[in-house]
Amino acid sequence: MRRQVGVTGMGVVTPIGCSLAAFRANLLSGVSGAGPITTFDPAQLPTRIAAEVRWEGPILRDRKITFALEAASQALLGSGRPRGRGGLSLGIGLELFSMDDLAETRRPGFVPPHSRRERLGFLQTPSDLCVSLISKRHELAHPPMTHVSACAAGTDAIGAAFRRVAEGRADWMLAGGTDSMVNPLGVAGFCRIGATTTANEDPRRASRPFDRRRDGFLLGEGAAILVLEPVEAARARGAPVLAEVAGYGCSFDAHGISEPHPEGRGALQAMTRALDDAEIAPGAVDAINAHGTSTPKNDPVETLAIKKLLGARAKDVPVYATKSMIGHLISAAGAVEAVAAVECMRAGIVHPTINLDEPDPDCDLDYVPHRAREQAQRVVLSNSFGFGGQNACIVLRRTGA
Amino acid sequence: MSSPDLVVTGVGHAGPPCDSSGYLKVRKQRKFMGLQDELAVVAAGRALESAGLPGPLGARAGLFLAVGYIPFEQSDIDLLLAGSLTDGRFSMERFSTDGYASVNPLLTFRCLSNMPAYHVSVNFDLQGPYFVTYPGAGQFYQALEEAAAAIRGGRIDVALVGGVAHQDNFLVRHHFRRLEPSEDRRVDSAGILVLEAASRAGPRVRGRLLRWTIDYRAVDPFEESPSPVEIGADGAMGPASLPVALAQRPSGRFRHELRSRDGFVASSEWELA
Numbered sequence: 260m261r262r263q264v265g266v267t268g269m270g271v272v273t274p275i276g277c278s279l280a281a282f283r284a285n286l287l288s289g290v291s292g293a294g295p296i297t298t299f300d301p302a303q304l305p306t307r308i309a310a311e312v313r314w315e316g317p318i319l320r321d322r323k324i325t326f327a328l329e330a331a332s333q334a335l336l337g338s339g340r341p342r343g344r345g346g347l348s349l350g351i352g353l354e355l356f357s358m359d360d361l362a363e364t365r366r367p368g369f370v371p372p373h374s375r376r377e378r379l380g381f382l383q384t385p386s387d388l389c390v391s392l393i394s395k396r397h398e399l400a401h402p403p404m405t406h407v408s409a410c411a412a413g414t415d416a417i418g419a420a421f422r423r424v425a426e427g428r429a430d431w432m433l434a435g436g437t438d439s440m441v442n443p444l445g446v447a448g449f450c451r452i453g454a455t456t457t458a459n460e461d462p463r464r465a466s467r468p469f470d471r472r473r474d475g476f477l478l479g480e481g482a483a484i485l486v487l488e489p490v491e492a493a494r495a496r497g498a499p500v501l502a503e504v505a506g507y508g509c510s511f512d513a514h515g516i517s518e519p520h521p522e523g524r525g526a527l528q529a530m531t532r533a534l535d536d537a538e539i540a541p542g543a544v545d546a547i548n549a550h551g552t553s554t555p556k557n558d559p560v561e562t563l564a565i566k567k568l569l570g571a572r573a574k575d576v577p578v579y580a581t582k583s584m585i586g587h588l589i590s591a592a593g594a595v596e597a598v599a600a601v602e603c604m605r606a607g608i609v610h611p612t613i614n615l616d617e618p619d620p621d622c623d624l625d626y627v628p629h630r631a632r633e634q635a636q637r638v639v640l641s642n643s644f645g646f647g648g649q650n651a652c653i654v655l656r657r658t659g660a
Numbered sequence: 661m662s663s664p665d666l667v668v669t670g671v672g673h674a675g676p677p678c679d680s681s682g683y684l685k686v687r688k689q690r691k692f693m694g695l696q697d698e699l700a701v702v703a704a705g706r707a708l709e710s711a712g713l714p715g716p717l718g719a720r721a722g723l724f725l726a727v728g729y730i731p732f733e734q735s736d737i738d739l740l741l742a743g744s745l746t747d748g749r750f751s752m753e754r755f756s757t758d759g760y761a762s763v764n765p766l767l768t769f770r771c772l773s774n775m776p777a778y779h780v781s782v783n784f785d786l787q788g789p790y791f792v793t794y795p796g797a798g799q800f801y802q803a804l805e806e807a808a809a810a811i812r813g814g815r816i817d818v819a820l821v822g823g824v825a826h827q828d829n830f831l832v833r834h835h836f837r838r839l840e841p842s843e844d845r846r847v848d849s850a851g852i853l854v855l856e857a858a859s860r861a862g863p864r865v866r867g868r869l870l871r872w873t874i875d876y877r878a879v880d881p882f883e884e885s886p887s888p889v890e891i892g893a894d895g896a897m898g899p900a901s902l903p904v905a906l907a908q909r910p911s912g913r914f915r916h917e918l919r920s921r922d923g924f925v926a927s928s929e930w931e932l933a
Contacts, residue, residue, distance in 0.1 A: 303756040353730055353773065356831065358759075361741055362750035371838070376882045378838040385729060385835055387795050391922055394878035402876035402924055404802055407727060407773035408792045419791065419806070426809065443752060447760040448768050510788035511723070511781035516692055516769060528719065528787060532815075647778035649790060 264424045265500035265658065267493045268338025268486035269598045270330035270435075274310035274479050274585045279333065283602045285584070287631050289611040291463035292585050293477055298322075298441055306455040308462040309441045310479035310586035321384040323352060323591075324392065326482035327437035331393050334433060338486040339498055343430025346401030348420035349390050349484075350412025350436030350590040355444045356383040389437065401429050407590070410550070411509070411645035412436055414593030417485060418507030418533075418653050424487050431492075435484035435594035449478060452517070456553065466587075467614035468551035468580035469558050469622035476552045479586030483594035485601075490658075502601040505539065505638070505656040508532025512648030518556045519644060523564030526550075529650035530568050530640055537654040541568050544576060545636040546609055548600040549626075550644045551580025552587055557644065559621035566624070577634060579603075579627045580612040593643035597653060604636045604657045661872055666808055668867035668930070670711025670854035673900070673907035674702035675847070685783050694770030696731060696826035697779045699850035703903075704780045704820055711854040712864050713818065716785035721818040722810050723780055724791045724803035726899035727773045728825025729832045736767060737830050776824050776850075789815060797823070798924025800899045801874045804855075808869075811857050822852035823899030839921070847896045851903025865933060867906070872928035879923045906930060 269279055274292025276282035285292075292310040301307040318325045327349065360382040363369060372381050379388060390403035404419055406412040413436025420434030440446070449455045456475040458465035466477035493500050510532065512525035519526065534541060550561055566573040581599045588595055603610050608631050615628035637657045644650045680698040681687055683705035693701075708714070744750055744759030769775055777792045791806040793799045800823040807819035826832070827846035836843040858865070897904055902916050911932045918926045 300752050301756070302752045304760070355730075356732070358741075358744060358750045358755060361737065362745055362748070365741065365745075366748055375840065379882060381838075382834060383831065385795070387922060388881045391879060391881045394876075394923075395880045399878055400876065402798060402802060402874060405794050405799065406792065407794045408777070408790065409772065409774045415791075422809065426813070428805075428809070443755060447755070451760060451763065451765045452768055509790055510719075511777075511786055511790060513781040513785050513787050516689075516775075516778060516782075525787070532789070645774060647772070647774045648781060649774060649777065649792070650788075 261425045262427060263490040264421050264487050264504045265490040265493050266485050266502045266504060266601060267488055267498045267500055268334040269501065269601065270333025271483045271595060271598055272312055272326040272329050273481040273595055274312055277312065286599055286602060286610045287606060287608055289613045289631065290584060291613060293462040293465055295462060296441060299443055301446060304446055305450045305457045306446055307459045308465055310477055311441055312481050320380045322439040322480065323437045323482065324389045327389050327393060330435060330482040330484040331397060331433055334484045334486050335397060341431035341486065341488040342492060342496060344400035345431045346423065346429045347390055347394055347399050347403040348416040348432055348434040349403065350406040350416040350594060351386045351389055352438035352440055352590040354383045354386045355442060358443050408649040409645035409647055410589055410592055411643040411649040411651040412590040414641060414643035414651035414653055415509060417504065417594060417597055418509065418651060420487050421504040421507050424489060431486065431488035433484050434487050435482065436591035437482035438588055438590040439480035440589055441478055441480050446478060464614050466553045466583050468553040468583050468612055469619055469626050470615050471617045471619045473553040473555065476554050477586035479588045481588050481595055482591050483598045485597065500658045502604055503656040503658055504653060506533045506537025506654035508536055509651040512650065514648055517646060519560040521560065523560045523567060525648055525650040526561055526564035526644055527567050529652040533640065533652040533654045539638055539654060542572065543638050544569065544640055546576060546639045547578045548596050548639060548641040549578050549580045550642045551582050553582060559619065562622045562624055574624055577609045577627050578624045579609055583613040593641065593651060597641050600639045600641045600655050604639055604655065607633060607635050609634050665858050666811065666855055666869045667858045667861045667865045668853050668869065669856050669861050669864045670707040670866065671907040672703045672706025672710060673849065673851040673904045674699045675849045678702055683783055692766055692769045693779060694731060694826060695848060696727065696824050697776050699848065700776035700824040701779050701783055703822060703850035703852040704784060707820065707852040707854050708784065713854065717818060718785060719787040720816050721786050722789045722807065722816040723777055723786055724807040724819055724821045725777050726799040726803050726823045727776055727792065727794050728827055728898045729795045729835055730771050730773065731826040731829045732771060732831035734830040736763065739763060796898050796920055796922060797901050797918050798920040798922060798926060800902055801926040804872065805874060807855050811855065817856065817860055819855040820852050821855050822850060822903050824850035825898035825900055827898060845896045849897045849900040849904050851900045851907050853903050853906060867930055867932040870929040870931055874926040877923045
């Protein structure tokens with residue numbers, strides 16, 4: 260017997276707010292978190308803008324670890340600690356190395372750092388360290404799950420945690436994603452393969468999903484973590500049930516290394532599997548939080564896959580892109596976008612896709628351009644499609660729907 | 661957990677030197693592949709051959725893969741650094757022009773953790789679902805657990821469960837040498853099992869997963885390591901250690917135990933035909 264799984268807490272660290280309240284307010288107002296890169300001097304790189312987190316407290320050298328620790332604490336503060344044995348399921352980005360440290364190793368007389376803490380942070384910090392720190396801080400009993408499915412990782416992390424709770428393999432889970440690739444190697448790596456926007460002169464208008472003039476994604480950073488537990492257990496302890504995770508599906512495109520399947524096969528499979536898992540018909544979908552990267556290749560294929568899923572209803576269902584405001588948070592994207600979707604459902608408002616001035620003719624759905632819209636939503640899909648053809652989708656349902 | 665309903669129908673492993681050309685749908689794709697990608701494809705190909713599962717796998721097959729730490733070769737590091745220094749210090753300005761331009765753009769594809777999964781999916785037409793995790797032997801056990809749940813939940817008929825790690829390179833060596841005690845011996849390898857429901861496998865059964873356990877004690881990695889070294893079939897193989905051990909074992913009962921640096925305590929028992 261599968262258990263109904265609720266979201267009872269959410270924590271966020273994003274370019275438009277480092278608390279749930281700030282994130283919600285800016286999201287619904289259509290505020291962009293983009294700006295010139297400040298965490299390093301991008302000098303003459305083709306991309307010199309990003310959506311950075313304005314973090315004012317102490318921060319570890321690997322920013323994404325600080326973001327994840329903060330998001331987890333926020334989520335548990337909101338939820339209260341669920342009963343029983345908890346676990347963690349986290350999408351996390353690569354352990355890139357520091358070019359400064361690398362240069363230091365080549366200097367005459369170089370001596371490696373002495374303490375264990377300094378050694379583990381020098382040159383690069385292994386990303387699995389993050390899940391260990393969260394598990395230790397919150398005394399989690401289950402082995403942490405780490406997801407490295409690139410841009411789909413945050414959604415995969417929520418989906419996998421949902422399954423564990425639904426199937427009784429865990430009493431409760433922290434689930435989400437964290438990433439920061441706003442560093443020399445991260446930005447340069449994306450520039451080298453032509454993935455990021457070069458609209459440096461107007462950062463707030465650079466991320467423009469589904470717009471004709473989109474030219475690549477805006478790199479973002481941040482984290483989001485959700486508390487998932489059985490709805491029945493949450494109600495028994497008086498915890499708020501913010502929404503229900505009702506289904507999860509994932510798929511491989513099995514097609515191109517950097518381009519989606521031209522017919523949207525994998526994206527459609529992920530959405531269909533998620534709805535089948537939730538035992539919900541496509542006709543019941545009220546809105547879709549799109550992957551919507553603002554890249555030439557993703558947006559029309561996602562549009563096509565949504566049309567195949569929804570059929571004649573496709574143009575009546577709002578499809579909105581959080582990345583228009585916060586950029587692409589890579590391994591954290593799906594988690595932050597799940598929080599955005601839950602907040603929209605709770606508010607009865609669909610947040611806008613900003614910067615959609617001139618729709619691409621191949622992107623002809625209702626993307627909620629410019630301004631938020633009041634609209635009740637009972638069932639929402641949240642999509643994440645990864646570089647390398649990994650596609651993930653979760654179904655969120657308003658509590659009591 | 662006891663698991664008489666799950667059987668192994670195929671095993672495959674690979675180590676360097678490794679040429680995946682024979683398994684590639686499009687041989688030109690090899691230029692995108694790093695060693696970990698080639699190892700994963702060859703191990704998967706051999707596992708599927710031994711399972712008697714030729715041809716496209718389609719939508720009812722899943723991949724559950726634990727991948728090692730991000731690899732980065734000394735030669736690439738040297739090239740990048742040579743174009744990024746001024747007076748012996750890192751210069752963002754030089755990096756932005758010379759350093760970054762000197763690196764092969766395909767390098768990004770060759771070191772990403774999700775790329776072994778991509779190459780397996782595309783060359784065997786595997787359309788998911790998947791679980792791609794990282795970075796050690798403990799995570800292989802989680803891949804196994806997720807695969808078992810997917811088969812039992814009726815979401816798939818066939819699971820490729822594996823581990824792959826390219827570890828004999830600058831960046832991964834750096835990581836293991838800074839631990840206490842440091843480890844110099846790291847092995848590049850991949851191992852893949854084909855797992856199916858017993859009811860489906862028929863005479864193709866090559867072994868059984870009898871039972872497994874997976875436990876955990878959270879540790880603060882800045883403060884301690886619960887196990888001074890990884891204890892497993894061959895800890896130097898990272899996430900590939902157990903599937904490679906199974907692939908190399910001819911027959912009989914096999915028990916595997918693991919105590920990992922990151923707090924995993926796991927064991928499994930297998931019976932190989």
